[in-house]
Amino acid sequence: MFYVKQLEHEIVLTPVHFGPKLKATIVRLLKEEVEGLALANYGYVVNVIEVPEDQIKSGIIEYDSGDVVFTVKYTALLLRPFINEVLDAVVTQCNALGFFAFCGPLRIFVSKHSMPEEMFNGFDGSKDAWISDDKEVVISSGCGVRLRIKGRTVEQGNITAIGTIKDNYLGQIDDGETMES
């Protein structure tokens, strides 16, 4: 789920950056540092929406290095997977154990145990696709699936989630052929 939240971040600057463009530099560095990062409790920072200038506190000099630490408050658009959340994702790889799907930066693994019975033995190695017994559903790289999140972890700035499509109205929702709207 996407949501907006105010967060805090520390920026360390060397004196080289001090000058009239200081605030712009801080904002630029902040975006570089946090966008795309996965925070343990909040999920992925998709976008830094706003950095209110009055919220950039005056910096503190570190006497060891001469660098200055600024604490910056910013509003961020976050993407966090919730357990039992149903979301749409794009399949990126299929293998004999299941498939991986991405929802933006979020990687979700769907095991073959989490597929409907009719797909349990449906892996086709030559096509790299999961195919249902009646050959109607072909989940291959590039197609869209609707899945439910069963679990997630955050490790090293990355979130891995486990999903399932073993429920009604979950599963393939498009074949990956795109169309301009």
Place this chain on the structure above:
Amino acid sequence: MSETPKRTDICLPSEKHVVLTWKVKLGSHVQQGETIAMCCLEEDAEVARSKIASSASTATKSTHKRPKRGRRLIPSPASIAAAKTAKPLPAQPIDSNTTHNLHQKLAERLAKSKPSAAAENKASDETLDDSTPITTEDEHEKATVSATTKKAPKESVQTTPILSPVNGFVHESKDEATNGVIGYIEECLHPGFVGGLCVVCGTAKLEIDGNDNDLSPNSSSLTGNSEPRQKNTLVTVSGGVTVSISQQESQEMAKLDIERLLGIKKLCLVLDLDHTLLHATADPRAQPLCESNDDVRTLRLPIVMEAQPNGQTQPSQQPVFMTHYVKLRPHLKEFLNSVRDAYELSVYTAGTRQYAEEITIILCRHLVGTKLDMLELEKLRYATFVAQQEYETQVRLEKKRKSDSNEGADEGGADSKQAVKRKKVSFGVDEVKTYNTTSSADANAPVEKKTAEVLKTKLDELKAELSKGEEMEKEAQKLRQSIFGSRVVSRTDVGDLGRDVKSLRRIFPCGGTMAAVLDDREDVWANASDNSETTRKGEPPSNLLLVKPYHFSAFQGFADVNNAAGVDLSASNQSTETEENDIQLIWTGQILKDLHTLYYSQQNGTRQTVPQLLSRMRKNVLKGTNLVLSGLVPLNRDVLLPDAPRPTIVRYAESLGAQLQKNVDVSVTHVVAAKDGTDKAIAARKFPRTVLIKPSWLMECYWSMSRRRSLAHLMTPIPSRSSSPVPMPKPAEAAEESSDDEDDLAAEFEEELMNY
């Protein structure tokens, strides 16, 4: 695995209750406290059921309901641009807007999905006991409401939710409900883990891989060893994700794999790239070779910039590309063509993933016989485009000129105008021409000569070339998919293993009983702790087919792209033997062909595995020979513990079926000597049947898995006896030799010492 999952019964609140609907799909996973089913008193069941049936929420027999499929909509460029310009807005409005929009979208989606769901469920039947109703959004709401108020809002029927006591899979009892037990919940066995999460139930990893020393008397007495209760195997799947799966799961996987391979009569072959199939370098000095040699290809790979830890440097937006030069091994095409029908090929390289992917496509381009890569194809496309433009301009021009000249007959005044126009136009053509990358010589040609016809033929030529190139490329891509699929494992995928370790289990969780491995280094396979079951610890698995490391002489001295080549024990005729005579791949192709026929000619019941077969094939090569090694193995290593790794050359000799002896005597057939003049080498010349030979012979035997002719590898006889060829001296001479024994030897030795 003998392990059975723990079961917990699902009970009804009392005997008088009956199940109304299941709230979850049978066989699916539930969390503790989740609502599994709704029940009600028996007398109310009929009413409640009819209500539910009329509200169209029950499903037909437990088939999986599929979502509606549509086409994905991607926003048009215009709307993206609009969104981009709208980005820098003040925070407050955006804040509320985004959340609001999201909510609205969600609501819209829900509203869309509901009616369709309801419509699909109209056809419902009343048998509820073994059916799986779906949980639509309305129903879920109703359930929660009824759970809190204990009363369905509109009906007077009292329904009670059954909550799940534990986490696990819901199953229904097969027989009639007794004592209010309607089903059971099976604990998850955690068949696999991705990123520390169980792939089935999504719970975080428990301590089960190796750390859990479950030494309870029960388990240890049953299995007879102190293995942990559940040992997980790491498997690297396509795309470089490592999944840890339980033994049971891996066995199942292996079984399926074996069945599939038996079905299509194939075996697996794991290929190494560098120095096995090709020689790659990133040295720019290789550039000139690219044009002269047909088998040298280029590929461009971005250099990964290490990010500075403090984030002071700005990440470069433009990745830096580095050109790599790749020389394909001779006979590669024949080799790949011969094995690809009988084997399922995988790539396991010490290179990066991108490198591996690029190489596989280069291999396939080589197979279909095209040399154009993506970049060249793009160039060609551009050239064609330019030619097309040029041609069209010319045609238009000529038409115009024609009509102009017609007009000119009527009106005299148009002449000057036309001249100006022509001048302008010809200038335009010139400009187009300079952009044309195809031929610079043509650009200097007089403009008048470029009539439409000339341009047309050139355009057609280019078009034909382009379409051919594109077709080839398409074919190569297709071939790549069919040959290698996603079975590419690279160093970056298995970073946890370290640089010089290749583990067979990463690809084949059950040890690869149907896989052969082709590599120029065996130490990488020996380094992995879990590769070999049949061989001694520290030795490579028998699946490995060692090949002679391939070096392209022109790349000699250039840095390797990835790992170094394997040790070439033959240390030999590197200079005398030109690379184009390298027939290793022909040997290997033959071995693999034999292996395949041997494997599939076996009886079904008593099938030997690939490693067993390969060992057997090797054993026959030098059967009946007695070898003595000289100057190859340190003397103090002669005495060995039974399970310590043997010196490589000893292992080669023994695996080829040769009998190793310590000292030279009559029965010895070959003395393999690193250099001439050793005690054993000299002794070898005493015996008529003993051949003094270089280690390269043994290596060639090993690489080709056949008995090579010894002629090319004979140690050149020492000058004093150069007249007689060593292998088969005449009996008389031999007798003479054996008589003038020790003295001669001592004298010779003395002489040698004097020389130093």
